[in-house]
Amino acid sequence: MSYRWxxxxxxxxxxxxxxxxxxxxxxxxxxxxxxxxxxxLMWVRQEFKISGEKLARVEKMHEDYELICADHCQAIxxxxxxxxxxxxxxxxxxxxxxxxxKAASTDLLCVTSTQAHIKEVAAVIGGDEGRRxxxxxxPRVASFDHAAxxxxxxxxxxxxxxxxxx
Amino acid sequence: MNNxxxxxxxxxxxxxxxxxxxxADAGFRAAVWARIEAGRRLPATWSAWLKANLAxxxxxxxxxxxxxxxxxxLLATNQAKRERDQLIQRYVASIDPHQRANAQGNP
Numbered sequence: 001m002s003y004r005w006x007x008x009x010x011x012x013x014x015x016x017x018x019x020x021x022x023x024x025x026x027x028x029x030x031x032x033x034x035x036x037x038x039x040x041l042m043w044v045r046q047e048f049k050i051s052g053e054k055l056a057r058v059e060k061m062h063e064d065y066e067l068i069c070a071d072h073c074q075a076i077x078x079x080x081x082x083x084x085x086x087x088x089x090x091x092x093x094x095x096x097x098x099x100x101x102k103a104a105s106t107d108l109l110c111v112t113s114t115q116a117h118i119k120e121v122a123a124v125i126g127g128d129e130g131r132r133x134x135x136x137x138x139p140r141v142a143s144f145d146h147a148a149x150x151x152x153x154x155x156x157x158x159x160x161x162x163x164x165x166x
Numbered sequence: 167m168n169n170x171x172x173x174x175x176x177x178x179x180x181x182x183x184x185x186x187x188x189x190a191d192a193g194f195r196a197a198v199w200a201r202i203e204a205g206r207r208l209p210a211t212w213s214a215w216l217k218a219n220l221a222x223x224x225x226x227x228x229x230x231x232x233x234x235x236x237x238x239x240l241l242a243t244n245q246a247k248r249e250r251d252q253l254i255q256r257y258v259a260s261i262d263p264h265q266r267a268n269a270q271g272n273p
Binding site for chain 1: 209212215216219223226227230231233234235236237238239241242243245246250253254255256257258259260261262263264266267
């Protein structure tokens with residue numbers, strides 16, 4: 001093998017090492033949620049570096065709200081099922097309209113409740129970090145297209161006021 | 167099969183009819199000596215060769231480091247962003263009843 005080829009191989013190897021080094025320097029892996037028992041609050045803890053009394057309050061609020069969220073989830077599911085049942089059965093328009101109104105009011109209640117919870121958590125985090133939390137989380141709830149499966153696409157518009165889509 | 171008589175006739179015929187007149191290459195001798203000299207000048211070891219070609223090698227090595235380093239950095243940044251987005255989504259899904267309802271497959 002000529003010196004030229006040996007040198008080319010060496011330069012490639014140096015580049016590879018440099019690439020790996022930069023990758024490991026820049027890559028700060030978030031803790032694996034699977035290893036933390038599906039801890040959904042882990043991101044808040046890590047991102048906003050909250051600890052002590054603040055963390056305890058946020059954790060308590062999160063725990064409490066998860067139960068409320070489950071109730072709301074059930075209410076939404078029930079309202080949607082009822083609406084679907086009426087539509088499938090070709091029920092009178094008045095009944096469908098009443099079910100749609102109920103679904104819309106359930107949706108509105110859930111959205112309002114979720115947004116209030118988010119604002120409370122932001123207040124506990126406080127200061128700039130609280131505002132940052134709000135700016136990250138609120139749009140993901142507000143702009144989430146609830147007629148489709150969960151996504152990270154932030155461009156979707158809210159459909160909360162459109163019960164006909166559900 | 168050919169016999170000697172035929173071979174001799176063929177030789178005479180070739181001598182009479184085939185005349186090669188190659189053009190003299192004025193640079194041939196110089197080129198041969200240049201190659202011989204180049205072989206003599208080739209460093210005996212790789213390190214000696216590297217020293218002799220340090221500037222070129224350094225430029226290629228620096229370019230390789232810059233390209234690979236940038237690539238590694240971009241890859242790491244993108245991956246960290248993706249992981250963070252997943253964690254945010256998991257958190258939001260845990261407090262948004264609509265996302266829970268959709269995740270459970272309700273119409």
